[in-house]
Amino acid sequence: MNEHTVKAFDADIVQLRGLISQMGGLAEEAIAESLKALQRSDLARAEEIRAADKAIDAIAAEVEQLAVQIIALRAPMAVDLREVVAALKIASVVERIGDYAKNIAKRVPLIDGEHRIEPVSILPAMGRMAADMVRGALDAFAARDIQAAVRVRESDVALDDFYDSIFRTLVTFMVENPKTITQVAHLLFVAKNLERIGDHATNVAEMVYFAATGTRMAERDRGNREGEATWRA
């Protein structure tokens, strides 16, 4: 794409995208670190991660203000307008992702207890998958790559399946080890948070697609969500 005739407009867009990337990086880090802290039962680290969420919130507020200013002063049209609107929405979504990561960190002390829980070791893999999705979505935003966005949405299916299997594993473990119910319950929440993070990453991918093309991604087939049904029941 060519540059704008008014060069400052380009600088504003670059600044906006930079803030989103920055936020995204912090969120990915929070996810990875919170799961590491969970595995090692590192309470101090968990506390740090909780505090670091403020940084993500701050950047989200900055993005909001910058986007409003761009709309008011630059009167963006077409692709520029869609990008600014997408950036606004992505910021709030990434802020939510950060909140989920913070929530995981919050549960670390609650899961740490006298009993050892094996299933804890499964979670980092799911966490990595979720973090990859977040990175993929933000990379797609940075590169305006709609193929990458579509791939992110497709990998959400795998994440949902992963969540279903973890759910069953954890429930089985709870039934077999009733003394660990409280801790495992928290683990269930952690898994749920990761699944929600994946859904949010998908939202980001859909917004990237809209910003680039002006149309919505085609609806995908929703897979069989047995586990979900059981949970709801």
Added chain:
Amino acid sequence: MNRPRLAERPVPFSEETRTPTDWATPAMQARLRRRYAAERRFRRLGLAAVALSAGFLLFLLATMLAQGLSGFTETRLRVPVDLAAARLTVTPAQLSERRADLALAGAGLQAVVENAASRRYGAPALLSGGAWLRVRDAIKADPALLHRTATFDLPVSSALDLAAKGKGTPQATALVARLRAQGVLGRHLNLAFLTDADSTDPTRIGIWGAFLGSLLTLVVTLALAFPIGVLSALYLEEYAPRNRWTDLIEVSINNLAAVPSIIFGLLGLAVFLGTFGLPRSAPIVGGLTLALMTMPVIVIAGRNAIKAVPPSIRDGALAIGASPVQVVFHHVLPLALPGILTGTIIGMARALGETAPLLMIGMRAFIAAPPSGLTSPATVLPVQIFLWSDQVDRGFVEKTSAAIIVLLAFLLAMNGLAIYLRNRFETRW
């Protein structure tokens, strides 16, 4: 949290540091002084040019007035005429009819009046040839005078008139001094100058004939040149296509405006008098000739005025659905009218003062009676002035200057009228 600001482009960095211009150096100051000096010089030159032109004009006016004002005055002699003793053979019945003039002339009133003057003052030929006419008019007004002695102030002869104004022969001057001493000479306004026609006697001449001739000629000129000129200008500007023919026409009209006026006289002589056989020295012929001369001026001024009408007015009118003729007459012409009138003023003023072409078509004869219509022989003011200036009699000198004053006044009145009309029609846009 930093409040983000929209990117402000950094000011482009320039390698050289800017040195501000030093306005205080002697070189700068000297330059400034020279520039102001040039300004002052130009203003003074302009003022001098205007003063010079005004000076020439004032000189002309002063000279004319000095020489010509006396032409509006006449010297009158008090003459008692005993009409009762004269026993003129006129009956009251004759006096009431229109043949009174002839009757009184036939009765020898002129001789009676002139003898009365000679007897009274002991010198012959004291009165002007037209003096007895004043007595005649008085008798017509009041027939009872025929039975009384009445005293009249009658105009003196040319020689005495000149002497009274200080330009006479020694004898005449002496006679005038004597008469003045007796208190019977008086200076009066000669309004007859404005109402009488040409004559061989300088005390009896008037410019009315020439004035009327000029007026009639100019009316014909205006009636022909204005419509033809304006319509030609409109057609050439609005309708004519731009090709070689219209360029040729434009060049021809421009050249026509510069042709010496005597050529038009030749044209008038050959075509109007020769081919068409129109009456010689009639205002209609003069008018036709001058119209030919004036038309190019009006066309040129008209075209410029029409060109100056902004195209936005035309577009606005066309867009409403006005036809081309409506655009021209409702919108273009009213806005171009001030310019057209200016051109007309210039053209008519030139026509008023033209002598050469009118001489060629015969308006140089001595015409004693004012023209009665467009086809009767007439003369115009400039020609009249020319003819009088040719006369030997010194009495004509002041009359010539007086006629020039009348011509100038006519010109001024015409210009004033045209300027008034122009201001009235001027619409601001």
Added chain:
Amino acid sequence: MTPSPSSPPKMTARDVCVAYGDKTAIDHVSIDIEQDRVIAFIGPSGCGKSTFLRTLNRMNDTIPSARVSGDIRLDGQDIYAPEMDVVQLRARVGMVFQKPNPFPKSIYENVAYGPRIHGLARGKAELDATVERSLTRAGLWNEVKDRLSDSGTALSGGQQQRLCIARAIAVDPEVILMDEPCSALDPIATAKIEELIHELRGRYAIAIVTHNMQQAARVSQRTAFFHLGTLVEYGATSDIFTNPRQERTKDYITGRYG
């Protein structure tokens, strides 16, 4: 292209080409002017949008070197056919120009001139009513009703332009063409005229040429983007400004042109 409206288009143009001498100004443009809608022509300077507008009421006839070809119809009648009366056409398709050009006459005369020359009003009372109606529709009546005999040129710029609009309305046109009507006006006058265009939309088909994209976005329902004499894209205004299909359109409206 775009979904067709409920009624047939008021004016249609097919394959219109305009050349000045041997220089092509408009190259095969086809477009519809629809009833009750405002269509905006946008594009960079010299792209031919004003030239195209002027072909719709045959104002290009006043330029000797202009040659127009193609099919332009008003209610199905070819406007360049010999039977079509130009004077009548211009009463049915009115035009408002970029620089307000009221006649140097009184306000009343400005508005009354059109009806008078076309014989649209019988008698003074009807003419008065027409003048009042036109000035009211143009949003000017309340400001000038007490000074109808004042000169039209004594009004402010925005008022003059509304006077020109009233003048165009007075002959009861079916289409109103506007060539950058607000470019000489301040923002408040511009807003008043944009609001006026919105009100007039229900009664007349309106085509407006503008180089202000925001104005085109605010005022029109259809937008046509011209570039170098060709029609690059034509569609619903919201589509053009949020998701244009052509690259050139996108470059122009996002400010990446040139």
